[in-house]
Amino acid sequence: MKIVYSPKFLEHETGMHPERKERLIFIKRKLDQEGFRDYVQAEKIKDKDLLIVHSQQLLDSLKLNSEMEKNQPDNIFNKNTFEIAKLSAGAALTAARIAGKEFAFSLARPPGHHTGTHTFAGFCYLNNIAFAVRMIQKEKNVGKVMIVDFDMHHGNGTQEIFYDDPSVFYLSLHQDPHFTYPGVGFSHENNEHITNIPLPAGTTDEDFLKIFKEKVKECFEKFKPNMLAVSAGFDMFIANGPIVGCMLNIEKSETFFEIGKILKELNVPTFAVLEGGYDLPTLGENIWQFLKTFK
Numbered sequence: 001m002k003i004v005y006s007p008k009f010l011e012h013e014t015g016m017h018p019e020r021k022e023r024l025i026f027i028k029r030k031l032d033q034e035g036f037r038d039y040v041q042a043e044k045i046k047d048k049d050l051l052i053v054h055s056q057q058l059l060d061s062l063k064l065n066s067e068m069e070k071n072q073p074d075n076i077f078n079k080n081t082f083e084i085a086k087l088s089a090g091a092a093l094t095a096a097r098i099a100g101k102e103f104a105f106s107l108a109r110p111p112g113h114h115t116g117t118h119t120f121a122g123f124c125y126l127n128n129i130a131f132a133v134r135m136i137q138k139e140k141n142v143g144k145v146m147i148v149d150f151d152m153h154h155g156n157g158t159q160e161i162f163y164d165d166p167s168v169f170y171l172s173l174h175q176d177p178h179f180t181y182p183g184v185g186f187s188h189e190n191n192e193h194i195t196n197i198p199l200p201a202g203t204t205d206e207d208f209l210k211i212f213k214e215k216v217k218e219c220f221e222k223f224k225p226n227m228l229a230v231s232a233g234f235d236m237f238i239a240n241g242p243i244v245g246c247m248l249n250i251e252k253s254e255t256f257f258e259i260g261k262i263l264k265e266l267n268v269p270t271f272a273v274l275e276g277g278y279d280l281p282t283l284g285e286n287i288w289q290f291l292k293t294f295k
């Protein structure tokens, strides 16, 4: 297993915003305690490469907001925000490139799954996983890729980008959008290659794992992907409740180990990227539980 990282991710300064640099500091500390050393530097990408998933209009607005340090609802902008968001997308691509040989995790921020073709939102600037998937499809001719998203929130940006692209399957399990940001991700939005599974408040570890296992296997067998890309969010854990309005009842860190195991057993090249997860005291342990499956 390799972890893609750059200390530059700590330079995206957001103050007391929930998506803050301390997330990575806490995770890194846990990985150090566990003796993990196998890091790979995130690769830089070119602006024009981003056009594989985003419009020029989005890139221009990110650049302008960064230059002017103009904060938007949910999104903080500093002079270096666009550059660091690009490095986060580059980290996802680095992980995808490694996935052919071994599992790789992009330990990067800012996250990405709420950003669509033209619009950034919800702590996200560029859609890291969508960018990595399209680029690796082009570079390595991998064909069909399945994205599994277990962040507490629906990855509306990822769904939008791939909605009419049958080469990518998007499976997302998330808290019921009736009362959760971003207010989409209902099962009536599903198509042949998009499957949304909204989860009711009170969903337990056992409930979650049962449905996760069933749906991952069902979609995998139907779609037969050559690669797996994982939007790994850790905000469904109960301690995130007050921060992001999580009403699920996921209270065991081992649940993330089980999630990793289910994905590993599919036995295809796999990479994962960090999405949400904001409760600092539990974040490191939960991520480690997920990662240690792939060691």
Ligand SMILES: [Zn+2]
Binding pocket: 151, 152, 153, 233, 235, 275, 276, 277
């Ligand atoms: Zn989230």
